[in-house]
Structures are given as structure tokens and as C-alpha cells.
Amino acid sequence: xxxxxxxxxxxxxxxxxxxxxxxxxxxxxxxxxxxxxxxxxxxxxxxxxxxxxxxxxxxxxxxxxxxxxxxxxxxxxxxxxxxxxxxxxxxxxxxxxxxxxxxxxxxxxxxxxxxxxxxxxxxxxxxxxxxxxxxxxxxxxxxxxxxxxxxxxxxxxxxxxxxxxxxxxxxxxxxxxxxxxxxxxxxxxxxxxxxxxxxxxxxxxxxxxxxxxxxxxxxxxxxxxxxxxxxxxxxxxxxxxxxxxxxxxxxxxxxxxxxxxxxxxxxxxxxxxxxxxxxxxxxxxxxxxxxxxxxxxxxxxxxxxxxxxxxxxxxxxxxxxxxxxxxxxxxxxxxxxxxxxxxxxxxxxxxxxxxxxxxxxxxxxxxxxxxxxxxxxxxxxxxxxxxxxxxxxxxxxxxxxxxxxxxxxxxxxxxxxxxxxxxxxxxxxxxxxxxxxxxxxxxxxxxxxxxxxxxxxxxxxxxxxxxxxxxxxxxxxxxxxxxxxxxxxxxxxxxxxxxxxxxxxxxxxxxxxxxxxxxxxxxxxxxxxxxxxxxxxxxxxxxxxxxxxxxxxxxxxxxxxxxxxxxxxxxxxxxxxxxxxxxxxxxxxxxxxxxxxxxxxxxxxxxxxxxxxxxxxxxxxxxxxxxxxxxxxxxxxxxxxxxxxxxxxxxxxxxxxxxxxxxxxxxxxxxxxxxxxxxxxxxxxxxxxxxxxxxxxxxxx
Numbered sequence: 001x002x003x004x005x006x007x008x009x010x011x012x013x014x015x016x017x018x019x020x021x022x023x024x025x026x027x028x029x030x031x032x033x034x035x036x037x038x039x040x041x042x043x044x045x046x047x048x049x050x051x052x053x054x055x056x057x058x059x060x061x062x063x064x065x066x067x068x069x070x071x072x073x074x075x076x077x078x079x080x081x082x083x084x085x086x087x088x089x090x091x092x093x094x095x096x097x098x099x100x101x102x103x104x105x106x107x108x109x110x111x112x113x114x115x116x117x118x119x120x121x122x123x124x125x126x127x128x129x130x131x132x133x134x135x136x137x138x139x140x141x142x143x144x145x146x147x148x149x150x151x152x153x154x155x156x157x158x159x160x161x162x163x164x165x166x167x168x169x170x171x172x173x174x175x176x177x178x179x180x181x182x183x184x185x186x187x188x189x190x191x192x193x194x195x196x197x198x199x200x201x202x203x204x205x206x207x208x209x210x211x212x213x214x215x216x217x218x219x220x221x222x223x224x225x226x227x228x229x230x231x232x233x234x235x236x237x238x239x240x241x242x243x244x245x246x247x248x249x250x251x252x253x254x255x256x257x258x259x260x261x262x263x264x265x266x267x268x269x270x271x272x273x274x275x276x277x278x279x280x281x282x283x284x285x286x287x288x289x290x291x292x293x294x295x296x297x298x299x300x301x302x303x304x305x306x307x308x309x310x311x312x313x314x315x316x317x318x319x320x321x322x323x324x325x326x327x328x329x330x331x332x333x334x335x336x337x338x339x340x341x342x343x344x345x346x347x348x349x350x351x352x353x354x355x356x357x358x359x360x361x362x363x364x365x366x367x368x369x370x371x372x373x374x375x376x377x378x379x380x381x382x383x384x385x386x387x388x389x390x391x392x393x394x395x396x397x398x399x400x401x402x403x404x405x406x407x408x409x410x411x412x413x414x415x416x417x418x419x420x421x422x423x424x425x426x427x428x429x430x431x432x433x434x435x436x437x438x439x440x441x442x443x444x445x446x447x448x449x450x451x452x453x454x455x456x457x458x459x460x461x462x463x464x465x466x467x468x469x470x471x472x473x474x475x476x477x478x479x480x481x482x483x484x485x486x487x488x489x490x491x492x493x494x495x496x497x498x499x500x501x502x503x504x505x506x507x508x509x510x511x512x513x514x515x516x517x518x519x520x521x522x523x524x525x526x527x528x529x530x531x532x533x534x535x536x537x538x539x540x541x542x543x544x545x546x547x548x549x550x551x552x553x554x555x556x557x558x559x560x561x562x563x564x565x566x567x568x569x570x571x572x573x574x575x576x577x578x579x580x581x582x583x584x585x586x587x588x589x590x591x592x593x594x595x596x597x598x599x600x601x602x603x604x605x606x607x608x609x610x611x612x613x614x615x616x617x618x619x620x621x622x623x624x625x626x627x628x629x630x631x632x633x634x635x636x637x638x639x640x641x642x643x644x645x646x647x648x649x650x651x652x653x654x655x656x657x658x659x660x661x662x663x664x665x666x667x668x669x670x671x672x673x674x675x676x677x678x679x680x681x682x683x684x685x686x687x688x689x690x691x692x693x694x695x696x697x698x699x700x701x
Contacts, residue, residue, distance in 0.1 A: 024048035038402035052086025064128035117180035124163035148673035192271040205232035212250035259350035266611040273611035282582035300623035326560030376537035377473035383533035425459035440489035446496035488520030512676035514631030570626040577623035636692040
């Protein structure tokens, strides 16, 4: 016990030496223990990380030094609750590093990375701790464990093995060094992407060059220019600016300029990621090799539903082969349409969005701008909350709590009986301190410790069009689908019902985690749901039936092209992570070789996906991007159950409570307490049927 007492004394000293007003060092006194964003200052982070790491080490040493016989409770469960301070500070810091960052935060992330890696190694390579876990694992039959406890024990034991516990002393040192290097490389990758994205501005001073642009885009461009001290209009690589510009700008040269900027982000210059991605892939391969795996994919997939690289590659191939002819036909149709309208030459990538939008308008007499007045953001928020109420009995009530940015809103989530279920944070608008895209995260997951439950703090972060001086935030139907997607993830966190934090909410296999999010998107195409909220923000007119019909008719417009594009991402991800030797050649050439058989548009030599492919190089989807399509199969099959209930019910409502209860009880609330394949079978009564996705996309024969 001597070492443990020494470290406990050190923890006490650190806590005493820190300013005791550090909001991370004690439980919050706000309602539900909410994060104290009003008190958090930059200088609080590092001392809190130091205190949290010291506390974690002391608790690990206490477990190791105990003379009691190892049990599930005094070893495995004790590990689950060993880092309360570290959890508090890390959950805030790493979320804000993505949502509201600055150079100070980025520099601190690089400083903290070795500290966090060293702590991870202190735990995962701790021989004494591993022997305690192994003793519990070897005696698991005698402990009368519940199914979730047994699963946690088995996963904890495997986690030690997968993180180097069985390595010799020399290899443990190598593994620790590789892990630290990988963490720093990923941080640098993300920093470069953000910097490259923010570095570009297309400044237009001649209004004639902006012919065809809707008024809201011009208004947004003028505001951006004013914010940056520029004349005229300014357009950036942020999604709400870049996407509409590519769809509506008639000036082909301007489209090409911004397209090339977007698709050469972090290619060359001071933010070049081309060598970094080679280093990241080589580092991951070295980690896999030292643990006894041929490739990183072999290592990563072992704990996912797919299990191995052959299954993933066959899965991607099984979708690509039937989709590719459809996708090429779609591109040909767009090129023929463009030629019929006077366009000359070859359809290039910077032409695709513009002409596909024109064809969509002609073919379905539908354009995004026609729909936007019916999707005012505040109405969409109410609608999404109402959807959760009709399906799962949830209520969302605004609550006055501190936030990390003025744009963030907070809601107290209650169930039908008025019981608190979660805090929900919503951060909708782009800014230079926020990375692009949309995501769900949490500031605290759900857990139960010593009989006391902690409910989760869930957050979604998006980049929707900001309100202007003249009109509120109006979002596209595509953005509304994105909102539904991230809210599906949020429901997975909000409705979590478990005991151990590593098993609750979205802490599930990577190829299972997208099921709730993609499932939730389906409601955005349901007439019954759209009629309940989509009203013109000025007149109050309910969205006309003909507009809904257009949405539904256009639902599968370019579905094959979209599927092939997603499969491209999965294929290039697997190409990097099935390397059995470090890549010696050019990373762009490697990417292009991997994707060449599946091209649908002419290749542009200078462009590359991977230098800005954050999902796989800094976002946790390495050897896992296929999971979006994997989960699409699950969600298409899952939503068919709701459609079956609707077709067979008296009211023909898609909001079927029996189906929703099945989804909540077997999927949303379960987290990782059981194998995901078992959870899905419990919900559906069988395994998923892949043909459900092809049918949904209109690609089945």
C-alpha cells in the first residue's frame, strides 16, 4: 500500500496547489451537475488534466495494491469509476477543441497528448492491473455475473490484450511511443484541415459574376465580406457557403476556383497533410504489427460487427458492383442535359453540382430555395422535439444554464412522467472556431455509481445557415435530414439505460453506432411528419402537397451517385488500412489507384480526398468508414418494421408506439450491454436483409 499512499498524497498536494476555484476539480453545483461553462477559463484545463491523471493513477495503484481477492466489483467496476476529474475536463476540452477552438487550445492539445498517452499506457500496460483483471476473468464462472457485467469483464480483458498487456517490456515501450506519436499526428492533421479551410476566401466584387445566386446566398456573402473587412461578397469553404455556391453560381470559372480550393485543402503549402497521412497509416500499421496483426484493419475490425477485412471488402464490393452502372448513367444523364442547355465540352467535377441542380429543378420542378421558407430552423427544432415526444414520450424544455458560446441553447429533457432524462445542448451555426460538418457528442454519459444515477449531457454541433438581419435561419431539406441524423445519435445518448459508462449510449461498435442516426433520417421523408410542422415562415401556409410530392419523387435522385461516392470513401479508407507495409510512394497517386476502377467523373490530378479526410485520420473512423453503409442496411431494414406497422394499423400512422417501443427497448437504451447482432435480432426478430437498402434507394431490379 506504500506506493498508493504516496500517490494519494501527491494528488492531495496537486489539488491543494491548484486554485480551488477550478471548476473541474469538484462536482458542479449547477442543476444536474451541468458543466460550469461560465467559470471555465483556459488556464483551468492543464491543472485539471494533471490532477485528473494523478487521481486516476492513484486509483489504479489502489486496485493493484489491494490484498483483497480480485472480484468484478473491486477490479473491473472500480476501473470504470477511477477518473472522475479526468472525465470532466476531457469531455469539455476535446469537445470544445472541435466546436470552439483557437490556437491556444490547439497548442495545449499537443501538450496534453503525451500526458494522456502516458496515462493510457500506465493503465493498459500495467502488469499488476492486468493480472488482477485476468484473475477475475479466469474465475468469471464463480461470480454469478449479469450479462452486461460478463460482457464488460470480457471486453476489459480483451482491451488489455489489444492494448499491449501481453507484450514484453521492450515492445511495451515501443507500443507506448507509437501510441503517443499517433495521437500527435492526428492532432496535427486536424489542425491543418481547419487552418486550410479557414485560410481560403473567394472575394467577388463584380455582382455580374454572381448571376443565378439566390438572394440568401448573396446576403450571406455580403455579411461574410463585411465581417472580413472586404468589399462585395465573400464565400468560404464552410458547408453553408460552399455547397450553395457550387449549386447556383453560373460563372464556371468561379465554380472551378472554389472547387479546386475545397478539394486541395491541406494539399501543399504550410498546412500540407500528404506526408502526415502516410505517417499516420504507417504508425497504425506498426501498432497492429507489434500486437500480432498483419494490418491495421485486422486489428480494428476484430471488435466490430463485420469482424474482418474480407467481410468489409466483400460488403463494399456487393454494393459497388450493382450501383456503379446506375451512377454512371446518372452522370451521363446530367451531361446530356447540360449539353441540351448549351453547355459545351466535358462535364467536370465543378460542373456537377450546378447542372445536377438544374436537372433536378426541371425533372422534379424542385429546388432547395423553393423549400427553404418551409424549413425555418426554430420550427424544425420544435418538430424534431415533437417527433421524439410522439415516438418515445420525451419533452424538451429550455433551461437557463451556462454555455460555451452564445449560439448554444440548452434543454432539459424529461420523459412522459416528468422525470429528468438528460441535458441537451444544440450548437447550430458555423464559425471559424468550429470545424466543418455535423456531429453528436456528450459532456457526460449515463451511468450508475453506488446506486446513484448520473443522466447524460448530450450535444449536437452543426453548421447551418445563420440568420441574417433580414430573415431567420432557413435551412434546406438536406440540412433538415442532417439535423434528424445527429438527433438520432442524440436519442441514443438521451435514452441510455445502463450501469457502466463504457457500455452506455453511443459507446457501441463503430458499424452499429450509425443505426439510430440513419434510421431517424427516414422521418424527414414522411408526409405525415412534414405536414405537422413545415409552414411558410412568413405566411404560415402549410407546405403544399405538391411540394411534398416533389420531395418524395426526388428522394432517390442521384441515389446511385451518392452511394458510389460513399463507397469511394469506404474503399480508400480500407486501402490505407489494409497496407501490410508502409507506403513509400506518393499518397495522392495511391488514392487515385485505389479509386480508379470506380470513377464516375473525370479525374483531376491536383485534387485529393485523403489530406482532408478527417473521419479516418483524426475522427475515429479508421478502417471503419464502411460502417455508414453497413448501418444503412440496418436502418433500411429497421424502418421497414415501422412501415409494416403503419400499413397494418387502423390509423395508418408512421408514429407507431409499439414499433417505437421495440426500437427504444432493444436498440436505443441498450448501448453495448449485449452483442449488437443480438440486439438487432431481438428488435427485428431476424438478421437484417441487405436488399432493404437497394430497394430503399430504388436500385433493386
